[in-house]
Amino acid sequence: MTAIVADSTETASQQLPLVDIAPYRRGNCGVEYVHRLDSGRPGPSVVVSAITHGNEPCGLIALDYLLRRHVRPLLGVLTLIFCNVRAYQTYDPSRPLAARFLDEDMNRLWEEPRLSGAGSSAELKRAREIRPFVEAADILLDLHSMQSPGAALALAGTAPKGRRLAESVGYPEFVIADRGHENGTRMRDFGAFDAPRARAAALLVECGQHLDPASGEMALTATLRLLAALDMLEEAAAPPPPVRPQVFVNVTEAIAAGSGDFAFLESYRNMTCIARAGTPIARDGRREIVTPYDDCYLVMPSPRIRPGLTAVRFGKRAA
Numbered sequence: 001m002t003a004i005v006a007d008s009t010e011t012a013s014q015q016l017p018l019v020d021i022a023p024y025r026r027g028n029c030g031v032e033y034v035h036r037l038d039s040g041r042p043g044p045s046v047v048v049s050a051i052t053h054g055n056e057p058c059g060l061i062a063l064d065y066l067l068r069r070h071v072r073p074l075l076g077v078l079t080l081i082f083c084n085v086r087a088y089q090t091y092d093p094s095r096p097l098a099a100r101f102l103d104e105d106m107n108r109l110w111e112e113p114r115l116s117g118a119g120s121s122a123e124l125k126r127a128r129e130i131r132p133f134v135e136a137a138d139i140l141l142d143l144h145s146m147q148s149p150g151a152a153l154a155l156a157g158t159a160p161k162g163r164r165l166a167e168s169v170g171y172p173e174f175v176i177a178d179r180g181h182e183n184g185t186r187m188r189d190f191g192a193f194d195a196p197r198a199r200a201a202a203l204l205v206e207c208g209q210h211l212d213p214a215s216g217e218m219a220l221t222a223t224l225r226l227l228a229a230l231d232m233l234e235e236a237a238a239p240p241p242p243v244r245p246q247v248f249v250n251v252t253e254a255i256a257a258g259s260g261d262f263a264f265l266e267s268y269r270n271m272t273c274i275a276r277a278g279t280p281i282a283r284d285g286r287r288e289i290v291t292p293y294d295d296c297y298l299v300m301p302s303p304r305i306r307p308g309l310t311a312v313r314f315g316k317r318a319a
């Protein structure tokens with residue numbers, strides 16, 4: 001069988017505009033690119049964050065929308081964080097992946113020993129700056145995009161509170177229960193967000209393919225629906241709730257590329273559902289990767305992946 005490697009340079013014909021973030025540099029709370037919008041009334045503390053990965057600009061559409069319109073929450077506090085600003089500022093359309101981070105992945109370092117340790121990197125420095133705002137949040141919405149085309153999804157963790165939060169937002173259609181990454185902790189899984197008994201909850205929304213205009217729309221829709229669900233925004237100021245019911249999927253297995261010769265057999269779209277168990281989907285050196293059960297979802301297939309990193313996750317529909 002001939003292995004066909006999906007082209008990761010495949011992009012939508014029309015591209016998401018890159019937001020000029022320079023006007024947002026000063027912020028309003030002593031940390032650059034952090035904007036704290038306080039209603040002056042009791043209520044939840046919500047953080048919406050963008051460009052945790054510098055090559056994923058969709059979340060900027062949401063932050064820019066709120067700041068440009070001087071939206072103020074009706075309740076509680078809304079904090080908008082431009083995360084890996086320095087990486088985003090290096091963005092070069094001819095090599096977008098290079099802007100993902102400067103020194104290390106900013107979404108793999110959210111653990112106490114690293115944040116409080118002696119290590120130094122551009123990303124640790126920024127994470128330490130924004131940590132107090134993240135830690136104070138009752139709810140975090142971290143906006144990302146993906147390499148593969150296909151459906152948007154929310155990564156909700158494994159605790160029931162993550163699923164409940166995703167249900168209250170209503171978008172995107174797919175909600176994934178997953179355990180995160182072996183090679184470092186995501187902001188979504190930091191501290192109280194991932195503690196089953198703590199009140200704080202978080203969603204990482206993968207809004208679509210990098211630079212697809214639909215990813216910007218999804219970032220904005222998820223943000224406005226979250227705020228409306230929390231009564232922080234008038235219902236009329238948010239898009240209507242979704243018509244389609246959400247689909248809940250449990251990740252059962254993450255497939256890491258073991259060799260430098262990993263290739264999918266087709267260019268799978270995100271959340272492709274493979275009907276039959278045992279269907280070959282990829283080749284990793286001499287190893288054939290097959291689906292482990294019927295109706296197996298391929299969660300975030302990443303066509304060009306370095307050895308050791310997750311190439312795809314298998315997902316099973318939850319009740």
Ligand SMILES: [Zn+2]
Binds near residue numbers: 053144145
């Ligand atoms: Zn990301």
